[in-house]
Amino acid sequence: MNAVVDATPFPEGRRPGGRSARVRAEVLAAVEQELTEHGYDGLTVDGVAARSGVHRTSIYRRWKTVDGLLVDLLESGRDDTWTPADTGALTTDLIALNRELHTSLAGTAPTSAVIAAAFRAPAAAAALTRFWDDRYRRSAVVITRAIARGELPATTDPDRVLMAATSPLFHQLALRRQPMTEQEADRWATDAAAAAEAGTYRA
Numbered sequence: 001m002n003a004v005v006d007a008t009p010f011p012e013g014r015r016p017g018g019r020s021a022r023v024r025a026e027v028l029a030a031v032e033q034e035l036t037e038h039g040y041d042g043l044t045v046d047g048v049a050a051r052s053g054v055h056r057t058s059i060y061r062r063w064k065t066v067d068g069l070l071v072d073l074l075e076s077g078r079d080d081t082w083t084p085a086d087t088g089a090l091t092t093d094l095i096a097l098n099r100e101l102h103t104s105l106a107g108t109a110p111t112s113a114v115i116a117a118a119f120r121a122p123a124a125a126a127a128l129t130r131f132w133d134d135r136y137r138r139s140a141v142v143i144t145r146a147i148a149r150g151e152l153p154a155t156t157d158p159d160r161v162l163m164a165a166t167s168p169l170f171h172q173l174a175l176r177r178q179p180m181t182e183q184e185a186d187r188w189a190t191d192a193a194a195a196a197e198a199g200t201y202r203a
Contacts, residue, residue, distance in 0.1 A: 023054055023058070024072075024076075026052045026053065026054060027048060027052045027054050027059060027063070027069070028069075028072065028073045028076055029052070030047075030048045030051035030052035030054075031043070031048055031069045031070065031073050032073065032110045032113075032114065033051060033110070034047050034048055034051060035070075035110055035113040035114055035117050036110040036113045039113065039116070039117065040070075040116065040117035040120045040121075043066050043069070043070070043117065044066065045059050045060060045063075045065075045066060045069070048069060067121040067123055067124060070114075070117055070118065070121060070124040070127075071121075071123050071124050071127045073114065074114070074118060074124060074127035074128050074130070074131050075127055075130070075131075077131045077134075078130065078131060078134045082135075082138065083138060083141070084096065084097050084100075084138065084139050084141060084142050085097070086145065089146075089149075089151070090142070090143075090145075090146035090149075090151045090152065090193045090196065090197070091189065091190055091193040091194075093142045093145070093146070094142065094161075094165045094189035094190075094192055094193050095185075095186050095189040095190065097139060097142065097162075097165065097166065097189065098165060098166060098169060098185040098186065098188060098189040099182060099185060099186070101166055101169050101185070102169055102173070102180065102182055102185040105169055105170070105173040105174055106173050106179070106180065111174075112173065112174050112177075114128075115128065115174055116174075136158075136159060136162060139158075139162050140158035140159070140162070142158075142161075142162070143156055143158035143161050143162070143196075144158065146196075151197060152196055152197060153199050153202055155202045155203050156196055156199075156201055156202060156203070157201050157202065157203040160201035160203075161192055161193075161196045161201045164188075164191075164192040164195060164196075164201065165188055165189045165192035165193070166188075168180075168185075168188045169185055169188065
């Protein structure tokens with residue numbers, strides 16, 4: 001499938017408001033639901049129109065293609081105000097982070113379906129990369145807070161700690177599609193915190 005060039009219908013700094021924002025939210029919610037139920041191959045403008053109640057002509061005018069819908073869905077993830085929990089300690093911060101990720105990948109949320117679909121379209125894959133880059137940047141505060149509290153060496157690399165804590169969840173739940181309990185997710189977080197405190201993940 002050809003890449004969609006500049007498929008994002010709302011460039012940075014030009015997000016819609018009012019009725020346009022409501023329409024966008026309804027359409028993107030329908031895209032998530034359609035992906036979860038039918039996968040990328042079953043994602044159609046007609047299906048999104050029927051589920052969202054937004055006329056297909058309006059969807060074509062604003063998003064152009066199925067890939068345009070998928071790209072905007074991924075871009076919308078960077079519009080929120082999400083920040084990682086501040087529990088007061090590195091270990092419990094990482095546990096909280098892993099529990100959120102576990103819910104997204106193992107629960108009813110369509111995260112795994114969206115990730116799988118993104119790799120079917122180059123523009124969507126690029127948008128997925130931007131989404132995860134944004135999440136890693138926001139999550140880095142978990143490490144900088146721990147450094148400020150004296151829990152970690154000042155030269156600790158946030159990305160290395162975050163990847164050590166969260167990567168097993170992606171491998172098990174998204175790539176291998178095998179179950180993982182919340183307790184196992186907690187253990188990966190605890191192990192990563194212990195290794196970071198020992199100085200393993202210095203920059």
